[in-house]
Amino acid sequence: MEDSYPVIIVGAGFAGVAAAKELGRKGIRVLLIDSNNYHQFQPLLYQVATSQIGVSAIARPLRAVFRRYKTVKVLTSKVDSVNAAERVITTADGRSLQADVLVIAVGAVPNFFNTPGxxxxxxxxxxxxxxxxxxxxxxxxxxxxxxxxxxxxxxxxxxxxxxxxxxxxxxxxxxxxxxxxxxxxxxxxxxxxxxxxxxxxxxxxxxxxxxxxxxxxxxxxxxxxxxxxxxxxxxxxxxxxxxxxxxxxxxxxxxxGLKAGDLIGGSGLTQGRGGRVDVKTDLTAPGVEGVYVIGDCANITDSTGAKLPQLGSVAQQAGKWAASNILADLKGESRAPFRYVDKxxxxxxxxxxxxxxxxxxxxxxxxxxxxxxxxxxxxxxxxxxxxxxxxxxxxxxxxxxHSPAQVVVSGPIEKETPEQEPPGP
Ligand SMILES: Cc1cc2nc3c(=O)[nH]c(=O)nc-3n(C[C@H](O)[C@H](O)[C@H](O)COP(=O)(O)OP(=O)(O)OC[C@H]3O[C@@H](n4cnc5c(N)ncnc54)[C@H](O)[C@@H]3O)c2cc1C
Structure with a gap:
């Protein structure tokens, strides 16, 4: 049995959060799903890795972000599959959820370009x-x-x-x-x-x-x-x-480099450069109804025909724009092509x-x-x-x-660094 929602947003990065906020402000019921219970600020990840700032400066609990948004429900769960044509998603804990409007904002994964090792x-x-x-x-x-x-x-x-x-x-x-x-x-x-x-x-x-x-x-x-x-x-x-x-x-x-993750590959949507979805200028996915793809998992072209890079500012503005097009859909008005303000x-x-x-x-x-x-x-x-x-x-x-924010970084790491042997005689 599927639960049904007016709007489901998968991914709470720059794009998903911007869309959910805009819809929440207008009182639209939104289910926002992310595998993490926090929003992470990617541009400062390198500062965490180099001990310049702590994790708590760049990760904010999603329930705190949406505390005042009564119509936005946050769900912490990994989405395992997306059926774009049916607007149905399934989560790792076995839920099947149906949306009137589905927003896919799952970001990107590293692209190793098949480099051995x-x-x-x-x-x-x-x-x-x-x-x-x-x-x-x-x-x-x-x-x-x-x-x-x-x-x-x-x-x-x-x-x-x-x-x-x-x-x-x-x-x-x-x-x-x-x-x-x-x-x-x-x-x-x-x-x-x-x-x-x-x-x-x-x-x-x-x-x-x-x-x-x-x-x-x-x-x-x-x-x-x-x-x-x-x-x-x-x-x-x-x-x-x-x-x-x-x-x-x-x-x-x-x-x-970056590419779209497996979720896009299995969604039934046509993939373009970098495995991303070549969205229409109104940010909807071609060939299906009621599906928006925004942020780093989309190839976005704005109303001037410019191909936009995978940037936080593009993702954030696209999230807001997709929300205004969803509001237009709900009012029976026509959608507007995305206009990017290049800063x-x-x-x-x-x-x-x-x-x-x-x-x-x-x-x-x-x-x-x-x-x-x-x-x-x-x-x-x-x-x-x-x-x-x-x-x-x-x-x-x-x-x-010149004091590091985090001098103690502990815990096991997956990729062990080889212990150096003292040189031989
Ligand atoms: C190290 C680094 C530095 C950067 N610096 C800058 C910069 O200085 N300026 C700038 O403009 N841009 C910068 N960017 C790019 C910018 O961060 C991205 O363009 C932006 O984060 C894209 O937003 P997004 O919402 O599309 O994806 P993301 O921010 O990646 O969010 C995607 C969300 O989807 C969730 N998700 C993914 N798969 C699933 C799943 N299966 N189920 C549930 N949830 C899922 C993830 O947990 C994540 O929260 C940088 C990126 C990186 C990696």
Missing amino acids: AEEHAFPLYSVTDATKLGSGLTRLLDQADRNPDGSVDVVVVGGGPTGVETAGAMAENVKYVVSKYFSPELAARCRVHLVDMVPTVLNMFSAKSQSYATDHLKKVGVQLHMGQGVTEVRNDGVTLADGSSVPGQIVVWAG GYMAMVGRGAAVAELGRKRIQLQGILAFLSWLLVHLALLSGLQQKIRALFSWLNGYIL
Whole structure:
């Protein structure tokens, strides 16, 4: 027997939360389902992984987010399958739920592009769980190296986009300031951070000026750049590049791309680039009735014909827009094509160093101004006052005093880092 709901939203990321809030404000009954009981703020995951902020700054319980939304019911459950044509979903605990309108907002999963060893050995960075596992792995590796006078630490970050640059920059600064201070300058001298990408430059989508600024800063803080070489294999002790050379790394972080998850594959919806659904400009899925697909699991083209990237701002605006089209559906009015307000993009490179290209005109900022803008924008976007206060405190502590927010990262990690043997005689 199926339970029926006017609107079911699967996924409570930027897109799903924005849609649920908008519908909740208008008193529409919504069932919001996520496998986690919290909303996670992906743009700051790398700061959790590098101990710059704690998990509680970037994860907010969904029931707290929707406390004042009387018509939005939160359900913590993993959705196992979606039948888009029937608008029926089944959950891991065996429920079958039917929706008048179904909104699919399940985000993305890492795309390893069939690189041998990547799924087995690399650490992805797309969830709080990923970030804490990576943080634990790094801490464990530092402790191992500290026990061994000849031990070294090599971390390889694959992917020179914003996530890879932010992660590599933060790790290199941790080596420079935190490892020197909390372990020893000798251990810091034995730590290396490598950044690898098949394209010749970092931050491919940014201007040449921003790319050059980011490259200079990364080099300045000690990141070793291996650009223009794709990764052909990931091993438990490093990566092999297309020219046959090898980069050592007890930890390999994968920031190399995204694709839609299996849920989309099994939904009956036609998949386009990256396994995502090529939605119509009103954000509905083609070939079925009453199904919206938004955020990172959709290829979204706005009313001007521009193909939009997988970004938090696109997901959030699409969530809001889908909700207004659902309201139009309910009133029997026609839907409007999605109009995206392009606010530009930015990337943090390190302490006091960032790049920003703002608005449609791409006003360029580099250095301290971009850094402050990045902090302000991310503070404003974080969900919840407590989370904002925690993040602000951690940033002041970290950027001014060089104190990590989380010195203790414990617990088992799935991808064990190999214990280093002392060198033989
Ligand atoms: C490390 C990192 C840094 C980033 N930095 C930036 C940035 O600086 N600026 C920017 O604009 N964008 C940034 N992005 C991109 C941005 O975070 C994404 O575009 C955005 O999160 C997409 O929102 P979404 O709602 O589509 O998906 P998500 O935020 O991924 O949310 C999807 C939700 O669906 C849930 N879900 C998935 N499968 C199931 C299932 N089977 N059952 C139940 N629930 C499920 C997940 O638990 C999750 O809560 C970054 C992304 C990453 C990974």
